[in-house]
Amino acid sequence: MKKVADILPGLLSDSSKVLKRSEIRELLKFTRQPGVISFAGGLPYPGLFPVDELKDITNTVLEREGPQALQYGPTEGDERLIEFIVNWMREDEKAEIDKENIMIVSGSQQALDLIGRIFIDPGDPIIVGLPSYVGALQAFNSYRANFIGVPVDKEGMNSDRVEEILKEYSKKEKNIKFIYVVPDFQNPAGVTMTLERREKLLDLCYEFETIIVEDSPYRELRFEGQSAPMIGAMDKRGYAFTLHTFSKIFSPGPRIGWIIANKAIMDKIIMAKQAADLCTSPFSQAVVYEFCRRGLLEPHIKKIVNAYRKKRDIMLQALEDYMPKDAGIDWTHPQGGLFLWITLPEHLDAEELFPRAVDKKVAYVMGSAFHFDGSGKNTLRLNFSYPSEEQIDEGIKRLADLFREVM
Numbered sequence: 001m002k003k004v005a006d007i008l009p010g011l012l013s014d015s016s017k018v019l020k021r022s023e024i025r026e027l028l029k030f031t032r033q034p035g036v037i038s039f040a041g042g043l044p045y046p047g048l049f050p051v052d053e054l055k056d057i058t059n060t061v062l063e064r065e066g067p068q069a070l071q072y073g074p075t076e077g078d079e080r081l082i083e084f085i086v087n088w089m090r091e092d093e094k095a096e097i098d099k100e101n102i103m104i105v106s107g108s109q110q111a112l113d114l115i116g117r118i119f120i121d122p123g124d125p126i127i128v129g130l131p132s133y134v135g136a137l138q139a140f141n142s143y144r145a146n147f148i149g150v151p152v153d154k155e156g157m158n159s160d161r162v163e164e165i166l167k168e169y170s171k172k173e174k175n176i177k178f179i180y181v182v183p184d185f186q187n188p189a190g191v192t193m194t195l196e197r198r199e200k201l202l203d204l205c206y207e208f209e210t211i212i213v214e215d216s217p218y219r220e221l222r223f224e225g226q227s228a229p230m231i232g233a234m235d236k237r238g239y240a241f242t243l244h245t246f247s248k249i250f251s252p253g254p255r256i257g258w259i260i261a262n263k264a265i266m267d268k269i270i271m272a273k274q275a276a277d278l279c280t281s282p283f284s285q286a287v288v289y290e291f292c293r294r295g296l297l298e299p300h301i302k303k304i305v306n307a308y309r310k311k312r313d314i315m316l317q318a319l320e321d322y323m324p325k326d327a328g329i330d331w332t333h334p335q336g337g338l339f340l341w342i343t344l345p346e347h348l349d350a351e352e353l354f355p356r357a358v359d360k361k362v363a364y365v366m367g368s369a370f371h372f373d374g375s376g377k378n379t380l381r382l383n384f385s386y387p388s389e390e391q392i393d394e395g396i397k398r399l400a401d402l403f404r405e406v407m
C-alpha cells in the first residue's frame with residue numbers, strides 16, 4: 001500500500017520543487033545550544049517590545065471596536081492606519097503619495113511574495129545584490145526567477161554594474177523585470193546606498209524600462225548621519241515600489257507592513273493579496289494604529305535607536321580591540337540597522353569555520369547564505385540587536401580567538 005510520500009513526487013508542482021529551506025533557520029538550531037552567544041539571528045531585542053503599553057491598547061481596541069477588529073477587513077488595509085502612514089511618509093520622506101498608493105500587508109515579506117507573484121514568470125531575469133536578504137531570494141526563487149547578481153560594496157549596490165547588465169539584457173528577448181535593493185542599512189551587509197547611486201539606479205530604470213523594488217525595513221533605525229532620500233520619494237514616475245514594516249520599529253509579531261506603489265499597479269497587487277490571505281489582520285492593524293494615534297511611535301523609535309546604537313558601538317569597539325591586526329580582516333561600520341558584515345582574507349571560508357565557532361560557543365551566519373550563487377565564502381554577518389551588551393563583547397573576543405588560530 002502506497003503512503004502519501006510515495007505519490008507526492010508525481011503531484012507536486014515544478015515551483016514547489018525549487019523551494020529550499022532557509023540555511024539560516026537550520027543554523028539557528030546550533031545557536032540554541034547552552035552557552036552559545038549568537039550573532040546569527042536577525043531578531044529585534046524583545047526587551048524593547050512595548051508590552052505594557054499594549055496591554056492597555058488591546059483593551060481599548062476590544063472595548064471600542066471589538067467586533068469590527070475581530071471581523072474580516074478590507075484587502076487594502078485599515079483606512080486610519082493608511083492615513084497615518086500617508087501623512088508620515090509625506091512629512092518625513094517628502095513622498096508625493098495618496099491613500100491609493102498604500103496597501104497594508106502581512107509583513108513586508110508578504111509584499112516580496114506578492115511582487116514575485118505579479119512580475120515573475122519562470123526564467124525571468126531580476127537583479128539582486130551579492131549579498132541579498134535571504135527572505136527575498138526565497139520569495140523570488142519560489143516563482144523561479146533567474147537571478148542576476150550585482151556586487152554590493154560599502155556604497156551599496158554597484159550601479160555601474162547594473163548599467164552593464166541592463167544594456168546587455170536590452171538586446172535580449174527578456175528584459176530585466178526588476179531590481180531588488182535594500183538601500184538603507186542593508187540586510188545583511190549593513191551598508192547604505194549613496195545618493196549618486198540611487199539617482200543613477202532610477203535613471204537607469206527610466207532608460208531601460210524596468211522597475212525598482214526598494215525594501216526598507218531599517219530606514220528609521222538611523223544612529224547617526226543624514227539619510228539620502230528614499231528612492232520611492234525621488235521617483236516621480238512610479239517606477240519604484242517601496243516596502244516598509246513595523247517589524248523593526250515596533251515588533252514583528254503583529255505582522256504589519258506596507259507597500260507604496262503606483263496606482264497603475266495597485267489593482268494587481270490587491271488582487272494578488274486577496275488570493276493570498278484576503279486581508280491583513282484587522283486586530284493587529286487596529287492595535288498598531290492605536291499605538292501610533294497615541295503618539296507613541298516616535299519616542300519608541302528613539303528608544304530603539306539609542307539602544308541599538310550603543311550595541312553597535314560596543315561591537316565596533318570589541319572588533320577594534322580583539323581582532324588580529326594587519327590580518328586582512330575588514331568590517332563595515334553601519335550607521336543604523338541591525339547588522340555588521342565581516343570580510344576575511346580570501347583563503348578563509350566562514351562556512352568551514354562555523355563548526356569551530358560553535359565549539360567556541362559563538363555563532364554567526366556565513367555570508368555565502370546571502371549569495372544566490374554560493375559566492376562570498378570569506379564573509380559573515382553579525383547581528384548586534386539581539387545579544388546583550390556583555391554577550392557582544394565576549395562573543396567578539398571568542399570570534400577573534402578563532403580567527404587568530406586559523407590564520
Ligand SMILES: Cc1ncc(COP(=O)(O)O)c(C=O)c1O
Pocket residue numbers: 042106107108109110133135182187215217244245246247252256257
Ligand atoms: C530586508 C528585509 N526585508 C523584509 C524583511 C521581512 O520583514 P517583515 O517582518 O516585515 O515581514 C526583513 C526581515 O528581516 C528584511 O531584513
